[in-house]
Amino acid sequence: MAAGTEILQLSGLTIDGKTWSAIVATLPTTNNNPSNQPQPIMPLTICMETRFSDKVNMQHYTWEKDVSFRKARFDDEVWLMGSTFERGIELDGALLGSLNLGNCTLKHIRARKVTATGAVSLANSKIEEECDLSEGILEALHLQGTQIGGSLNLQNIKIGDSNSGSFNLTAANISGDLNCTAGQFPRSSTLGSPYRDSEATNIQGLSDFRGATFGDNGIGECLFAHMELRGADFTDVTFNGRVSFSHVRLSGRCEMQNITHNYVDNQPTSPKLKSGTSKQFAGIELRNVIFEETVELNGWKSDGSIQLNSITTEKSIELLDVDIAQFSALLVGCQYFIARGHFGSIKLSRCQFSSGGQVRADGGELHIEQCSSSAPLTIAPLDMSKTLVAVHTLNGTDVSNFIFSHLDLANARLETAANLDKIVVQGPLAMKRPPRFRVKRAVLLGEIACRTTMLNRRRWRRLLDSDVTPVPSLPELQAAYRALRKSQEDRKDSPGSADFYYGEMEMRRLASPRLSVERGILTLYWIVSGYGLRAWRALALLGASLTITTALLIRFGLTQPTDFQESLIFSLQNTISITNTTFLTKMNHTGAWIQIFQKITGPALIALAALALRGRVKK
Missing domain, CATH: 1.10.287 (Helix Hairpins)
Structure with a gap:
């Protein structure tokens, strides 16, 4: 043992603090460690089923050979910070209070089925090969700043419980794969970095989260922000509470199918989550994410909100057979977009679709703002025989390639859309109707607001479900009706264009000066024949x-x-x-x-x- 070439065999023994100090006192020492103090040089160490009854301080040790604590029991803390393992360490089946392997250098770690009542930390350590922590039951796991030359295996791991626990992978660099399949992760899970200027978490292999669970009972905060992933699989993952994918870069294929999201209202948001996300959100947010391959979000189920905020991709985005309470997207350069399922509401903002797509929703509200499509984009109900989809906003949207089918446009601000004369409307169309004893025709929501506020028509006020701001002017409404009329005439739909022509003439008449000749002629034309339509x-x-x-x-x-x-x-x-x-x-x-x-x-x-x-x- 004095030469450092013997085997230190302590299997099956019970060792207290004094005994351990006496053992290491017989070993040679070296000052070549972070403390610059004499620390022991450990030989091949075997402590299988050994019990350590006191706190074990092994800081800054040099382990020249393999180390095995297989099925060992540590009644208190284990400190191994700053140690150098020229081979590896084995902790399979060990029972721990807490384990600190921070700032260590190791060849590999094998710690399967470990149970720890405290935290396990590998922060800022360097592991040349793989790190296997699968099937463990831990109170917390800290891997921030860890460099792993191989793969990190967290399969079937369980971290924390409903009231405690944390998981931290911030600024880690993993050269191989990250395997988190079927893992149960705590309410506080930080895989990325909360701050844009901090070092990003880099996974060079495949990140596999299939069947994993983050948080519980609708409560949690999971942060994937500022990660760099070469490929990821989130199939069958369950998220609870708030989830942020802010500024993630995915250069490989991303599978995000059958995700379940549970959310409980009025959850506090920690500062780290607020720093990388929108000011207010209640669910899963993918913000400033770059996808280089097709994104499939099929089978998602969420009772909170799903936000795709500033997503950049040259491929396609698919949402098939989903059930989402609130969905919003801001997409840049998306080739083809398809969303089909049950939505409480859908909001598409500043989206650009180069190859069109389709949005088929079962009920809910649809808000489309400043979007455009270079190819036909169909918006229709999931089931044509059921309730129509209610479109509420088309603000700034270029609808020249939009096809609306079986929709409810009663509360839509159509006058705010661009290229309205090229809009295509198919099938039944629900729109507002004038008050009783007025001509029955399709009426824009903006006209109702204008007659209510600018012209003070009280009977029209009953048709408003909420205030409309800003209120459009009469010339703006006239242009909107003219564009809608032209779109119907271009499709050879004369009966369909009649209502919009009537609205156009009404706005023209009301916009004329009260005592002008034009006002008189239009009024006479209106009285005599309803602008040639009655x-x-x-x-x-x-x-x-x-x-x-x-x-x-x-x-x-x-x-x-x-x-x-x-x-x-x-x-x-x-x-x-x-x-x-x-x-x-x-x-x-x-x-x-x-x-x-x-x-x-x-x-x-x-x-x-x-x-x-x-x-x-x-x-």
């Missing part, structure tokens, strides 16, 4: 005109008495005939003027009625 008005006025002019003709226009029936026949013939009618020859000057009036108004009203009927029946 045939019953023209026909009713035609009947009233015939009755009144006939009565005037009998009273003032004839030189000899004539009965009403004969005069009515004359008026009708006069109205529909181009040439002069000679049925009654004895008319005075007043009768002649009445005849001229009938020849002008009659054909005009008949033409307006025919025009309105044609617009309604034309396909």
Whole structure:
């Protein structure tokens, strides 16, 4: 033992602190350690099933050979900080209070099925080969700043419980794979860095989280921020509480299917989570993440929110068969986007789709802001026979390649969209309708807000579910109605364009100066025939005109008495005939003027009625 070449065999013994000090006092020492003090040089050490009854201080030791504490029991803390292991250390099945292997240099670690009532720390250690901590039960695991030349195996590990525990992988560098399959991680799990200017966690191999659980009972904080991953698999992962993927870079394929997310409201947010995420979020946030391969988020289930914030990818993003309470996305350069499932709400902001896609949702609200697509993007219900999807916002969205099918646009601010004249609307369309005793037509939400606030129309106020800000101007609404009319006319849908033409003319009439000639002409056009769209008005006025002019003709226009029936026949013939009618020859000057009036108004009203009927029946 004095030469450092013997085997230190302590298996099956019970050793207290004094005994251990006496043993190491017989060994040679070296000053070549972080403390610059004489510390023992350990030989091949075997402590299988050994019990250490006191705190064990092994700081700054030099272990020249293998070390085995297999199934050993440590009743108190074990300090190995700053030690050098020229081979490796084995702790399979060991029972620990707490273990500190920080700032150590090792060849490998094998610590499977370890049970520790305290924390296990490998912080800032350098491990040349693999580190195996699988199937362990630990109170906490600290791996911040650890450099591992091989793989890190945390398969089936369990860290912490409902009220305590932590897992920290900040600034670690793993050259091999990270295996966290079926692991149970505590409410406080920090795999990335909370700060942008700090060193990123780098996983050069595959990061496998299949079947892992983070947090419990809807509570937790899991931070993947600022990680660099070459490939990741999050299939069947369960997240609880808040989760942040802020500024993650994924250069390989990312599998994120069948994720379950549980969330309990009113959870406090720690400063480390706030620093790398949005100010307020209640769920899973992928923020400023770069995906270099297709992203599949299929089968996700969340009762909180899923946020894809400032995602950069040149590939596709898929959300299939999901059940998400709130979903929002801000995508840059996405090739193809598909979302299909049950959503409480969907928000797409500043998304750019180069190859289009589809959004098929079952119920919920849809908000689309400042988005564009270079190819057709279809937005439709998941099941066409069920409730329509309610679109609420199209602010700044270029809808030239958007196809809306079976949607509820009653609360949509359509006037805020760009290229509205190129929008494509298919199938049933739900929109607001005017108050009672008004012309039944499709009405934009902006018109209701305008009539309520600017024109002070009280009856229209009942149609508003909430305040609309900012309130659009009449010219803006006129342009929106004109664009919608044009889109329907381009698709040869004359009946569909009629309501939008009516709205366009209404906004034009109301926008004209009150005492202007244009206002007068448009008002007359509105009263007479509903802008050429209401045939019953023209026909009713035609009947009233015939009755009144006939009565005037009998009273003032004839030189000899004539009965009403004969005069009515004359008026009708006069109205529909181009040439002069000679049925009654004895008319005075007043009768002649009445005849001229009938020849002008009659054909005009008949033409307006025919025009309105044609617009309604034309396909």
